[in-house]
Amino acid sequence: MAFTPVLCLPCVCVCVCVCSKGSDSGLKADKDGVSEESKVDSGVPEVPVPPDDTPEVLNKALSGLSSRWKNWWVRGILTLAMISFFFFIIYLGPMVLMMIVLCVQIKCFHEIITIGYNVYHSYELPWFRTLSWYFLLCVNYFFYGETVTDYFFTLVQREEPLRILSKYHRFISFALYLTGFCMFVLSLVKKHYRLQFYMFGWTHxxxxxxxxxxxxxxxxxxxxxxxxxxxISCVICNDIMAYMFGFFFGRTPLIKVSSRTSELSYVMAGYRYFVCPVEFNNDSNRFQVDCEPSELFQLQEYTLPGVLESVTGWTTVRLYPFQIHSIALSSFASIVGPFGGFFASGFKRAFKIKDFANTIPGHGGIMDRFDCQYIMATFVNVYIASFIRGPNPSKVVQQLLALRSDQQLYIFNSLKAHLTEKGLLRAAEAAA
Structure with a gap:
């Protein structure tokens, strides 16, 4: 008996919520009324608290509620708005998503740099902000140039300006960074050496x-x-459940089985729009998301172990292999992912601030919402490289076509000799 689960096999997302009543209630005051943290960090200037920027409409509508419940409703309404926007940009396609990621990156960088600037604003460090944004430009130029060359090799080779930029990309990137490095050295002021090097490290x-x-x-x-x-959905579900249980149960640490990542994976794995890589089509001169789905996104039949068979009554189940991988993703998001949030909380506590900014009412800054997403993205990238991605023949062919004729002929003869030695070429000719 085979079974195809659509609303079954929920992935276990461990939602650990370590919440507190009040922004700094975890700090215990000593007998003189001064917290231990204040003693340790007494020399660190505090960042000015940003004003409340909750829309006036919401302030009037929720004026009769306590601050606790007002914050609950503001967060809830803005969360629904952000989730709706998230679905909208998914509908617009991968290129728009990439532009949104770039905008989020710039805003997160701005929020962290602004904290450093506000803390030490009185010193009026020369060129600090200008150099910070210049280094951001240099690093983005390097990374995005590498990405364009790697994924859109055919387009780069076809356009002369892009081909030149691609050929000397790393040298240009190094020259740009070296220029910023020299500008920093020239901006050093004798009485502020330590502080300037501190901010140089802050930026990097x-x-x-x-x-x-x-x-x-x-x-x-x-x-x-x-x-x-x-x-991203795993982290969002984990954050929402953490806030929900933290709000109603205070500081009680909870472990909660939540989320149905497997079902989300099942639904999405059936659509090419979601599973196909983004590629550039030379014939239409457009980016496209269309392919023959790999085995990862094709239903496979799995035999259940005897223990599960006795419990469920099923002998086999039909799953997309990606659903099995989604268990690893959701487990990381709920067990290790929150440590990105803990790291961000420690950073904010060090400078005695509640949020990175007040960009989103009730939520804080963009960085407050992406602290766990970044560590999750790193894990996913490493996971794909380690367990998913294999050699890509199309990219190898693209690079071969960009070589000189004599180089192509040399590779052809070498490959022909190798295949003949292994007996594959003769077998292929006989089959033809």
Whole structure:
């Protein structure tokens, strides 16, 4: 008896919520009324608290509620709005998604850099903001140039300006960064050496955390939108459940079985729009999402172990192999992913701020919503490289076509000799 699960096999998402009543209730005051953290970090300037930017319409509508329930409704309404926007950009396609990822990256970088600027604004460091944004430009130029060359090799080789930029891409990237490095050295002021080098490190760590990991999100998108949507959905579900249980149960740590990632994976795996890599079509001169789905997204029949067979009564089940991989994704999102949030919370506590910014009423800044997403994107990229992605013959052919004729002939003869030695070429000719 075979069974095709559509609303079965829910993936276990462990939703660990360590919440507190109040922003700093976890800090215990000593007998003099000063927290231990204040003693340790007494020399760290505090970042100014941003004003409340909740829309006036919501303020009037929720004016009769306590601040706790007001925040609940504001967060809820904005969450629904963000989820609706998320579905809308998915409908617009992968290229729009990539532009949104770039915009999110820039905003997250701005929020973290602004914290550094606000903390040490009184020192009026020369060129700090200008150099920070310049380094952001350099790093993005390097990463996106590598991506364009890798995924759109045919388009790059066809256009002369792009071919030149691709050929000397790394040298140009290094020259741009070296220019910024020299500008930083020239901007050093004797009485602020330590502080300037501190902010130089601040900028580069921010680039490492934000730009590098957001670039991995782009790589995941190129493998198919399902590798973007499912991991993000896992983190969103985990965050929502963490907030829900934290709101109603205070500081009680909970382990909650939630989310139906397997069902989401089942539905999406049946559509080429979600599972096909993003490719450039030379004939139509357009980016397309169309392919013959790989075995990963084709239904397979699996025999259940004897224990599960006795419990469920099924001898076999039909699943997409991707559903099995989704278990690993959801497990990471709920067990390890929250540590990205814990890291961000520690960072904010170090500077005595509640949120990175007040971009989204009730939620804080963009970085407050993406602290777990970045570490999740890194895991997905490593997971794909380790267990999913194999050699891509089409990319090899594209690169071969870009070689000189004598180089192509050399490779042809070498490959012919290798296949003949293994007996494959003769067998192929006999079959023809």
């Amino acid at each position: 760590v921010t680039l490492l955390i934000v730009v590098t990991q957001s670039h991995l999100i782009i790589h995941n998108l190129f493998e198919g939108m399902i590798w973007f949507i499912v991991p």
